[in-house]
Amino acid sequence: MNRRAQILKVLTAGAILLAAALVPQAAGAAGSSGAAGSSGSAGATATARARVAADVLMGSYEPNKAWFPSSWWNSAVALQTIGDYMQRTGDRRYLGQLDNTFEKDKGKFPAGYLSGDELLGNFTSRAIDDSEWWGLTWIQAYDLTRNRKYLDMAVTIAEYVEGYWDPSSCGGGVWWDGERTYKNAVTNGLWIRLTAELHNRLPGDKRWLGRAQEGWNWFTGSGMINSAGLVNDGLKSNCESNGDTVWSYNQGLAIGAGLELWRATRNPQLLTTVRRLADAAIAPGGLVTDGVLTEACDAPGRTCDDNGKQFKGIFMRYWMDLADTTHERRYTDFVAQQAATIWDNNHDAADRLGVRWSGATPNVFDWRTQASALSALIAAVPQTPPVRSLSATTDPALPVVMPATGSTTHVKVNVGVQATAPVGDVIQAVVKATAPSGWTVTPSRTTVTLRTRGNAVPVEKTVQLDVTIPAGTPDGLHSVTASVTSGSQLSFTTRSDILVAHTADFDTGTAAETPWLWDADGSQSNGVQNRFADGHSYFVYRFPFPSDTTSASVSLTIDNQFVVQVSGDGQNWTTVATETTPYHDGENKAVRTFDLTPYLGTAKAGYVRISDSFPDDGWGGRVYHVTATYN
Template sequence: MIKLDAVRVRVRTLFIVAGLTALAATFPSMAAQPDKAPPPADGPTSMARARVAADVLMRSYDPVKAWFPSSWWNSAVALQTIGDYMERTGDRRYLGQLDNTFEKDKGVFPAGVLSGDPLLGNFTSRAIDDSEWWGLTWIQAYDLTRNPKYLDMAVKIATYVNGYWDTSTCGGGVWWDGERTYKNAVTNGLWIRLTAELHNRIPGDSLWLGRSKTAWAWFQNSGMINADGLVNDGLTNACTNNNGTVWAYNQGLAIGGGLELFRATRDPKILTSVKRLADAAISPKGLNKAGVLTEACDALDQTCDDNGKQFKGIFARYWTDLVDTTHDRTYAAFLEDQAESIWNHDRDAANRLGTRWSGATSDDHPNVFDWRTQASALSALVGDVPRFTPIESMAGTLSPAQPVVMPAASGTTTIPVTLSASATGFFPLLALANVDAPAGWTATPRSSLVRLLPRGNANPVGTTVPLKIIVPSSAKDGHQFVTVNLTAAGLRFTAQADFLIAHKIDFDTGTVDENPWLFDPDGSQSNGVQNRFADGNAHFTYRFPFPADTTAAHVTLTIDAEFLVQASSDNQTWTTVLQEANPVTDGSNKADRTIDLTPFLGTATNGAKPVYLKVSDAFPNDGWGGRVYHVTADIAQ
């Protein structure tokens, strides 16, 4: 009789070999491309990266309103991205959030509750493209669950949108808005994809197929595709190309719409047109800058608005479809390059992903990190996961990921850090966690064994390991990294914490310099131009870990609008220290205001006297809460 453990080893080996064989067939070796460095991540690592990024995104999901705060169509795209992630990896932890949104938000809502426009019910509104985004989201939910209510909702949405197909202007096309003022690329690219997806899921359908074919033919001859094969934004009133910006999402939707229709018809002419659009996108005249997908608003003298932040992710979604459909190595390599650039250059220690996939930033127009940019970049990471789902994966994260240490004149500062490890698969994992800290620092323990017992891919299992990082008083100012390398049989993952050593407090809000100080962003927002604000019931909290020998501390906020500022020594008991008494919505009260934090300096713990400062809305009903631009502090030791 063969021992059970031996059987497991043999079966595991067979699965791994089979998986590697399948991967090799799909993605040939890059050994013939020595200029590609570093090589793309293997399948298990790609899946782990996507899981880490998806978890970060879902922390911003509001379960009460069942959306991502303050953006209606963006929420649809983010939820569809989470659906893409679940479909690609087998992870099913977020099905409940999809259904929560479906049930809570399918009704009628007045303007300003979930959208600037009134919502007419069934996820429709005067914004026709917004309605289409929700239609695609519910088809994704149907693909995941096979629950017919999601497909029925998509049909209702598409039926509503069909009422805005109009041949009396420009010979066809769907209007962008209920007022019928504009025919553009996004609305019609969405329409082609939505109608083709419905056909491919409704047995015996001919109605939606006919509409998709008609829309594709009209789009191809509309004039929106220019001579370079790039999709401009829309049509003029004279039904000619308006030469508007070539946005990544328009190009991606044209590719995606054609691919879904190709699956429905197997017409090779459609695939030829799709490839022309794809080749144009990554040409020097297209959206490819030094191998990285780049929007016009990604320029260092510009900032993408909340819409533009998600355009590249939509492109990546349909580019993934292109790779899966064609198995073209050039297309696959481009997708791999996006994922590698995002992970290596456009990610902070908290695993937040920014708007510029190259990682480029500038003082006046910094690289922005929020849930929209997270959802966008996640699409590229999802696309990098092999279609043949890896048998197992392992990931690790550190928290706090961006701690601040303000050393005393002597002594040490101890920072508790937690290593969280997660795994999927069908076999027990024993991983070794090795900690690498800067010279002169101490990590306890330096090494530890992590045991994980995954039970498939649908619900990744996790465990935690407590660590202590002891920072000497001689630590130099600036960013210092603590790294944990997790290693198991055939698996490897690296987690980092970015320690900011600081003897002073001086930062602009809404920038990467703010991140280590931002203890709890709650529902606050930053529009990427160096400010942070909290409207309604939202707030944001800074943590200032003043040195253990601090005797007095004052903080100065550049602040305006209807602010309510509270201080605490324990993040539980709060005292109001600053409040605007009048409703101010025009920024006219912007000023530097100094707060004495000395009364909140408690007993030193782990080498620090932390003080928490919370900013919220003094008049939560009108939506003009506290807005902070700059933070400085004076410390006496």
């Protein structure tokens, strides 16, 4: 079973039982109707793409701490996005992970365990906006399951946030932090959406409706919405708009807040304001470049930090709501355009989605960028998801081959075929494989039979391809493509990009690193020449040296609190270097070379693992550049 399949098989019995007990979503909840696509092949393809991307995202979920390492509010948004995916498509495989997070992380935790801040219990902290993100996540879980504990938690969070509404400063508004230093758009957009969602789910409520209306009136009168209809970041100490960057998530939250309050009141003026906000976002000078949603930090020469990586996805969550609510062509067309752009230009063979949706380089891929772009793919799924869908993935998607001189090389590529259809249906899927001229793929055509179980749990079968690479193949990426079809409505294409290389020499945090990164675990990259592993995380590079290799070594430009281990099989490790001084600022940065020869074994593969020598400190091994040589 391949690694992706293993992730999909880790499903709790509780998740499947919950799926059987689901009831339709409450009126007015986000994702209740479709933005783009149709019930035919376009809708099936949109569903399949969202499923593939969601599975990649959940591959980064860490079940022990029950989050996505190592960001607290980002984890809330990623889980909410998975909730949106399940709600939109009917796929219920990840209910168990939502509940795992709820049960494991609802307590109190010291600073640094799950967040930079101390967690006060019930998903609250001094970061008021972080608390609100979790409130929205648990409302989403309630919409999926009708389990009242999730809604009750959202109420508890809202009651905590309510204590930071302060009319003595700027006439109102929720403070951004426990120290009461800043009033901004994100905290108050979240507040309005959270309280309006609570009202729309609590029969007879007046309290939260009053809070939502009060929040909206204050926010729209605060000056943060500028004359162009764009939302600036916050207020200065004199209560005037600071004119700071128009981030897409602030714009999206303002749209989402107005929509949810409109559902509560049916006040037409709210929709007028929402349309003004939306039209400003897509107008010249707004948030779109050449038709693609673009963050300020996506501009050439700039880099989005871990927060900014998720902003566009939040915008698309509430744009989906806008398209669902109004059904206006300019809004639904925008959804379709973002989804198509992401899949065509910002999607690699491993089904990862990057931060720059246009595909511009340099691009960054991690679970935050995956969650963000996934929201656009979810928005493209039709109002009523198609009963039948078909998708495919490859594993390995980015293999490396370092061929021996004058020899052919063989690579095994698994094609995983997934399908949904009414319970008991049989789908016959034809798998056709193609490869570069002179290469051989066996089998080049085969048929798999899948007996389906409805939308809640897609079924999967795997086809193994034997790829023969001829001697003398030039270095570079070479694609093996698999197309999967069933009838005239269902089709999907996947590929494996095989890197043929005689040298390994790359910067971390770049596309050139990816084929060599055998196991990223919980490591992170904040840009070019930057990969690090804090706490109990690690990352592993694999070098499949030629079969005639007699000696090999690896050189790492590395610093901070590192442990370096080497292996010949990726399972049994030998420690070859440990930093015993708790460096924090890269003072020990140097090129260090390690002999891999004693560890190669018969397979001639070398594995190098980097981890943290002070796991409680948060400054684990950081690698900038990697070079592997052999004879």
